[in-house]
Amino acid sequence: xxxxxxxxxxxxxxxxxxxxxxxxxxxxxxxxxxxxxxxxxxxxxxxxxxxxxxxxxxxxxxxxxxxxxxxxxxxxxxxxxxxxxxxxxxxxxxxxxxxxxxxxxxxxxxxxxxxxxxxxxxxxxxxxxxxxxxxxxxxxxxxxxxxxxxxxxxxxxxxxxxxxxxxxxxxxxxxxxxxxxxxxxxxxxxxxxxxxxxxxxxxxxxxxxxxxxxxxxxxxxxxxxxxxxxxxxxxxxxxxxxxxxxx
Ligand SMILES: C[S@@+](CC[C@H](N)C(=O)[O-])C[C@H]1O[C@@H](n2cnc3c(N)ncnc32)[C@H](O)[C@@H]1O
Numbered sequence: 001x002x003x004x005x006x007x008x009x010x011x012x013x014x015x016x017x018x019x020x021x022x023x024x025x026x027x028x029x030x031x032x033x034x035x036x037x038x039x040x041x042x043x044x045x046x047x048x049x050x051x052x053x054x055x056x057x058x059x060x061x062x063x064x065x066x067x068x069x070x071x072x073x074x075x076x077x078x079x080x081x082x083x084x085x086x087x088x089x090x091x092x093x094x095x096x097x098x099x100x101x102x103x104x105x106x107x108x109x110x111x112x113x114x115x116x117x118x119x120x121x122x123x124x125x126x127x128x129x130x131x132x133x134x135x136x137x138x139x140x141x142x143x144x145x146x147x148x149x150x151x152x153x154x155x156x157x158x159x160x161x162x163x164x165x166x167x168x169x170x171x172x173x174x175x176x177x178x179x180x181x182x183x184x185x186x187x188x189x190x191x192x193x194x195x196x197x198x199x200x201x202x203x204x205x206x207x208x209x210x211x212x213x214x215x216x217x218x219x220x221x222x223x224x225x226x227x228x229x230x231x232x233x234x235x236x237x238x239x240x241x242x243x244x245x246x247x
Contacts, residue, residue: 012124012187013079013101016059019182020082024060026180031226032237033120035219037148038062040240041119044146044209048072051114056102056135057121061087064095067117075113077106103127106134113138117146120238126171126189128196132203136245145205145243151212154236155190168192193239200243209242 016023027033041063045053049071055063058076060083067074068091076091077098078084084099091097098107103125116135122128135145155174159166166172171191178184200207214234220227227233 013103014081015124015184015186016080017082019179019184020060020080020086022180022182024083024086027060027062031215031219031223033062035222036213036215037120037238038066039216040211040213040238041117041146041148042066043213044211044240044242045070045115045117048115052112054106054108054113054116054135054138056106056116056118056131057124058087058097059083059121061090063117063119064091068095075108077102102131102134104130106138108138110137111140113143114140115144115146119146119148120150122147123150123188123190124186126173128199129203132199132205136204139245141245143245144208145241147241147243148238149196149241150188150190151236151239152191152193152196155188159190166190169195171195196239200241201246204246205243206246207241208244209240211240212236213240 047070048067051072053067053072053074055067055074055076058064058078061076064074064076064087075096076084076087077100079099079101081099084097088097100107102121116139118135122131125131139145156166156168169192171189174188174190176184176186176188179186197207212234220233
């Protein structure tokens with residue numbers, strides 16, 4: 001089943017449409033996605049057999065594939081119709097996929113999902129209050145939100161290194177004009193660690209896990225040049241969190 005609320009193409013939710021094919025290909029093999037983000041998300045998800053799991057910002061569907069392989073019924077939602085079309089080819093017709101803007105309400109009843117995954121997606125939104133409130137609403141009591149977001153210190157240091165004066169404490173836009181070797185028009189919204197946590201607490205979540213993990217062991221063989229000068233294979237790129245509804 002596919003329920004589509006087509007974005008009008010001008011909204012930020014559809015910003016991945018023009019680069020969907022190239023991004024999906026890069027996402028499938030890159031150090032950051034395939035050998036770092038995805039293994040960490042899989043570890044946090046653990047055994048998903050029999051669970052009903054929503055992937056918010058599912059993109060081309062790599063985590064949906066993992067969830068289905070693990071025995072979950074997975075549901076995906078993303079603002080890019082082009083990425084959802086790629087996900088559809090990967091997961092088949094039985095999986096529910098939705099095209100929708102996460103700045104708006106989620107098209108699900110209260111207490112629908114055992115877990116929600118939101119991988120590398122929240123940082124495209126200026127306001128996290130509304131999507132987090134919606135995710136909390138659709139989670140069953142005792143459910144979990146598994147989250148990865150860009151590490152706030154990395155974004156700040158990168159801006160400083162590029163010679164930009166950046167207020168770490170401000171919630172600030174960052175325009176990215178290339179992605180996956182393509183011209184792109186993406187806006188990231190960077191914010192401080194304390195701003196993130198304040199929003200988690202304000203939207204009724206408790207943080208039960210925070211990690212800065214290393215890559216999958218295979219990454220060292222696959223990308224030897226990246227690791228050759230490093231004593232420790234860990235690097236800072238994303239933060240990984242587990243949130244549960246408070247009380
Ligand atoms: C970096 S990709 C991550 C995709 C996937 N979760 C993964 O980890 O491989 C970010 C995703 O967020 C989606 N996205 C960004 N802003 C959105 C919005 N406002 N509403 C819905 N989806 C959005 C993009 O279309 C894209 O699929």
